[in-house]
Each structure stands twice: as structure tokens, then as C-alpha cells.
Amino acid sequence: MHTLTTGPWTPVALSADLPVGTVIPARIPAGSIALWRSESGRLSASADRCPHRGMSLSHGFVRGENLSCIYHGWSYARSGQCIRIPAHPGLEPPETIRAKTFTVEEVGGVIWVATDEATTAPPAFEGLAPLRSMTTTAGIAAIEAAAGAKASAEGLVVPVGDTLCLLVSTRDDGQTLIHVLVTGAASAEARIGASRAAESLRRAAEAVQKENAA
Numbered sequence: 001m002h003t004l005t006t007g008p009w010t011p012v013a014l015s016a017d018l019p020v021g022t023v024i025p026a027r028i029p030a031g032s033i034a035l036w037r038s039e040s041g042r043l044s045a046s047a048d049r050c051p052h053r054g055m056s057l058s059h060g061f062v063r064g065e066n067l068s069c070i071y072h073g074w075s076y077a078r079s080g081q082c083i084r085i086p087a088h089p090g091l092e093p094p095e096t097i098r099a100k101t102f103t104v105e106e107v108g109g110v111i112w113v114a115t116d117e118a119t120t121a122p123p124a125f126e127g128l129a130p131l132r133s134m135t136t137t138a139g140i141a142a143i144e145a146a147a148g149a150k151a152s153a154e155g156l157v158v159p160v161g162d163t164l165c166l167l168v169s170t171r172d173d174g175q176t177l178i179h180v181l182v183t184g185a186a187s188a189e190a191r192i193g194a195s196r197a198a199e200s201l202r203r204a205a206e207a208v209q210k211e212n213a214a
Contacts, residue, residue: 007153007154008114008115008116008117008118008119008120009105009112009113009114009115009118009122009123010028010029010112010113010114010115010169011110011111011112011122011155011167011169011177011179012026012027012028012033012035012045012111012112012113012177013026013035013110013111013133014109014110014111014130014132014133014179015106015109015110015111015130016109016130017111017133018035018036018037018043018111019037020037020038020039020040020041021037021038021039021062022036022037022062023035023036023037023057023058023060023061023062023067024036024058025048025056025058026045026058026113027171027172027173027177028102028113028115028171028172029115029170029171029172030102030115030172031047031048031172032047032048032056032058033045033046033047033048033058033102033113034046034047034048034056034057034058034060034067035058035104035111035113036062036067037062038062038064038065038066038078039062039064039065040065042065042078043104043105043106043111044067044078044101044104045101045102045103045104045113046067046076046080046099046100046101046102047099047100047101047102049099050069050071050074050099051074051082051097051098051099052069052071052072052074052097053071053072055069055070055071057069057076057099063075065077065078066078066083066084068084072085072086072087073085073086074086074097076098076099078101079098079101080098080099080100080101081093081095081097081098082097082098082099102114102115103118105121105122107121107122107123107124108124108125108126108128108129108130109129109130110122110125110130110167110179123154123156125154125156125165125167125181127183127184128165128181128182128183128184129181129182129183129184129186130179130180130181131164131180131181131182131191131194131195131198132179132180132195132198133177133178133179133180134177134178134180134198134199134202135171135175135176135177135178136175136176136178136202136205136206137174137175137176137206137209138176138202138205138206138208138209139170139176139209140168140170140176141212142205142206142208142209142212143157143166143168143176143178143201143205144157145205145208146201146204146205146207146208147159147166147201147205151168154167155167155168155169156168156181159197159201163182163183163186163190163194164180164181164182164194164197164198165180165181165182166178166179166180166181166198166201167179167180167181178198178202180194180195180198182194
């Protein structure tokens with residue numbers, strides 16, 4: 001399943017949002033996922049559902065190189081294979097018990113998840129650094145209208161007259177995820193200005209969306 005703007009890769013989060021030993025929820029066109037980083041710093045993306053009782057794995061916790069469900073503590077390796085069932089410590093879990101996993105890559109401070117069979121690497125935006133992420137109820141067309149620019153094949157929108165860039169992708173819940181990028185050499189003052197400009201663009205895009213829906 002491809003997104004409307006970024007093809008087989010979805011930019012789901014920024015590297016700064018996922019410290020070592022943590023798990024967070026994220027969304028791709030296929031649905032909700034648990035995005036996690038092991039104690040050694042390795043990234044993984046799992047379907048956000050424990051095969052045991054269906055609890056969200058994004059509510060769980062990282063223990064070493066594995067992700068554990070918060071409900072009954074079943075633990076899963078990066079491959080998705082269940083490796084530990086606390087209620088049956090002597091049992092080696094069968095290979096049929098596994099969580100679905102997705103290919104995940106980290107490029108330039110942005111975390112990408114493959115939503116389909118990816119044959120190419122995710123895009124790298126040279127000279128740009130991630131600033132923050134936000135969601136909006138506005139669609140891609142409304143964001144393009146507010147920014148006065150079209151999204152590139154990689155999902156990058158460069159507003160006319162501004163120094164910031166918006167990396168946009170659609171989500172399965174009807175919202176659009178926006179990652180705000182700035183030039184790598186931007187000063188602290190410039191970064192604050194870019195953040196405020198991005199907020200203004202979001203409000204303008206939502207106004208366009210409402211006007212078009214009226």
C-alpha cells in the first residue's frame with residue numbers, strides 16, 4: 001500500500017522522538033504500529049497488536065533487545081517471534097506465535113517505515129534537519145494551497161518565500177502527518193520562527209479544507 005505522496009515509505013516519526021529503550025505508537029496506511037528502539041539502539045516496527053490478547057504493543061515496554069506486552073508480559077524479538085511467556089517460563093514459544101513486523105529505516109533524523117515491498121531506500125534530504133512533527137485534519141491539497149507549492153514525489157513541500165520545508169504523508173485515520181524540516185545551519189531564532197510559520201501554515205491549510213468542504 002503506497003501513500004499519496006511518499007510511495008512505499010512512510011515518514012512516521014523523528015529520531016529525536018524515540019530514545020533508546022522506548023516504544024511509541026505510530027501510523028502507516030496499513031494501520032497502527034508500535035515503533036521501538038532497543039537498548040542497543042536498533043529500530044523496529046511491529047503491528048500494534050499482541051498476538052495473545054490483542055493489547056496494543058505500543059503500551060508495552062522495551063527490555064534489552066525485545067519488546068514486551070504490558071498485559072501478560074509476552075516478549076517479542078525484533079523479528080516478531082515470541083521468545084518468552086512469563087506464565088510458562090519453561091516453554092519455548094512455537095514459531096507460529098509472532099507479531100507482524102515492517103521494514104524500518106532511519107535517514108537524516110527521520111524514521112521511515114515501508115508500507116509495501118520497498119525496492120529502493122527512503123529519501124534523504126541533504127542540508128535539512130528535522131525540527132518537529134504535527135498532525136492536521138487538512139489534506140495534501142489544502143496544505144499545498146496554503147503553502148503555495150506542490151508536494152514532490154518524496155512528499156516534500158517547500159512553501160514559497162519561506163526557508164522551512166514540510167514533509168507530509170497521509171494517515172489511515174484521515175489526518176495528515178507533517179514533519180517540519182529546516183536548513184541544518186539554522187540558528188535557534190530561525191528554528192523558532194520556522195516552528196511558528198509551520199503552525200500558521202497548518203491553520204491556513206485547515207481553513208482551506210473547511211472552505212472546500214462547505
